[in-house]
Amino acid sequence: MKRTFRIGGVHPNDNKISKNAAIEVFPAVETAYISMAQHLGAPANPVVAVGDKVKVGQVIGEPNGFISGYVHSSVSGTVKAVEPRADIAGNPVMNVVIAVEGDEWCEEIDRSTDIVRECSLTCEEILARIKNCGVVGMGGASFPTHVKLNPPKDKKAVALILNGTECEPYITSDDRIMRERPVEILIGAEIMKKVLGVDKCYVGIEENKPEAIASMSAAAEKFDGIEVVVLKKKYPQGGEKQLIDAIMHRQVPSGALPIDVGAVVQNVATSLAVYEAVQKNKPVIDNSVTVSGHCMASQHNYLVRVGTPISKILEVAGGLPENAAKVVSGGPMMGKAVVNLEAATVKANGSFLIMTAEETVRKRESNCIRCGKCADACPMGLEPYLLNKLARVGGLYDELEKERIFDCIECGCCLYTCPSNIPLLDLIRINKAEVMKIMRSRPKK
Ligand code: SF4
Ligand code: SF4
Numbered sequence: 001m002k003r004t005f006r007i008g009g010v011h012p013n014d015n016k017i018s019k020n021a022a023i024e025v026f027p028a029v030e031t032a033y034i035s036m037a038q039h040l041g042a043p044a045n046p047v048v049a050v051g052d053k054v055k056v057g058q059v060i061g062e063p064n065g066f067i068s069g070y071v072h073s074s075v076s077g078t079v080k081a082v083e084p085r086a087d088i089a090g091n092p093v094m095n096v097v098i099a100v101e102g103d104e105w106c107e108e109i110d111r112s113t114d115i116v117r118e119c120s121l122t123c124e125e126i127l128a129r130i131k132n133c134g135v136v137g138m139g140g141a142s143f144p145t146h147v148k149l150n151p152p153k154d155k156k157a158v159a160l161i162l163n164g165t166e167c168e169p170y171i172t173s174d175d176r177i178m179r180e181r182p183v184e185i186l187i188g189a190e191i192m193k194k195v196l197g198v199d200k201c202y203v204g205i206e207e208n209k210p211e212a213i214a215s216m217s218a219a220a221e222k223f224d225g226i227e228v229v230v231l232k233k234k235y236p237q238g239g240e241k242q243l244i245d246a247i248m249h250r251q252v253p254s255g256a257l258p259i260d261v262g263a264v265v266q267n268v269a270t271s272l273a274v275y276e277a278v279q280k281n282k283p284v285i286d287n288s289v290t291v292s293g294h295c296m297a298s299q300h301n302y303l304v305r306v307g308t309p310i311s312k313i314l315e316v317a318g319g320l321p322e323n324a325a326k327v328v329s330g331g332p333m334m335g336k337a338v339v340n341l342e343a344a345t346v347k348a349n350g351s352f353l354i355m356t357a358e359e360t361v362r363k364r365e366s367n368c369i370r371c372g373k374c375a376d377a378c379p380m381g382l383e384p385y386l387l388n389k390l391a392r393v394g395g396l397y398d399e400l401e402k403e404r405i406f407d408c409i410e411c412g413c414c415l416y417t418c419p420s421n422i423p424l425l426d427l428i429r430i431n432k433a434e435v436m437k438i439m440r441s442r443p444k445k
Helices: 124-131 173-180 181-198 210-220 240-248 266-278 311-316 374-377 386-394 397-402 411-417 424-441
Strands: 022-025 031-035 059-062 077-086 092-100 159-164 200-206 225-233 263-267 287-290 301-306 325-328 351-356
Touching: 022 287, 059 301, 092 397, 124 181, 124 266, 159 240, 159 266, 159 351, 173 181, 173 210, 173 287, 181 200, 181 210, 181 225, 200 240, 210 225, 210 325, 225 240, 240 263, 263 266, 263 351, 266 287, 287 311, 301 311, 311 351, 311 411, 374 386, 386 397, 386 411, 386 424, 397 424, 411 424
Parallel strands: 022 301, 159 200, 159 263, 200 225, 287 351
Antiparallel strands: 031 092, 077 092, 287 301, 325 351
């Protein structure tokens, strides 16, 4: 029987209409806009100035704290500006703007397509390379990978889990890299196993990706201790806690982290980035991005340089059709609306979904009928109708904390399942941020 997580979940149409689009190298842009806030934690400090010449892979931003990361130029050319620019949500973020000239790479990067398996580096050298190459969680979380691979001394990992579930509808960039680059992904996993000191790696893939399952399973035969686990198609299978439950049958307690039950979860795209960093000395300067939507004339998966304007990606993908009403970064369940199409891509952008007005229209809200469907669907065992009710009153942060609002993973299952079309997640999200702020401001015991 295929495995899955025990509590809640929903079954939206997966709409993987771009799954047969092989990854195409996206054409060079004239100007790259490289954000200093591409990772969770403090934005990087720019270390180049207007007029400087830069090469592909050169450091242009340095970490600004323990949870922070390096940022590299994805192009070669001349720095035109170092200035705040609006990101996809319209918020100002420091950018390095580079006028592209040619495509000159730093000499230390191995650009050959030869696959390098052997790694004689020590664990410390591996971690340093991952840090220096600016590797972050490519599944969307953007957490600096060198920090996640170096848990506190009192916590011991027992297994690495590679997340190849890609449970969000429409997105196929992970599916494509698993089909096209399975060996490199698994070398990345082998390297991470060594750093974590674990013998076992599980690769979780949902059953709706038979080609990826076949290619990763064939590649895994040449590796010790790597097992492909076929999972049921159920959203949000890719949530860290859900994946650990499905694969290791361990439950991460409320408020705890995966490492507390011995698991470290990394996305398959992060594993590929680890391979490129450690074996090729290649920083994160590009990533695979799905461009999809029923209204689009064609579906695409591109290898896009970081800092490419979203408007350029949409133009190359065939242009926005007349009936396009919304561009979403991510998928329809957890994605965020792009309010500024002139914003540029960052390392963890895996998908842009183009939707029509009919696809995005919010149905009329009616009263809660206390059916309990939202609670049944919640994969975190929360009571979304209650959280929503408390949130509507306003200021009831103690009560919301007691009801574990901080455990909400913002998956949208409650919203998806509510027959009264109550926008449950909107208020939960805002109040969760407030409760988290209050919790973090308390002195540590
Ligand atoms: S968004 Fe939060 S409350 Fe709603 S189902 Fe997901 S985890 Fe539960
Ligand atoms: S699913 Fe909607 S209508 Fe049903 S209990 Fe939850 S909030 Fe109320």
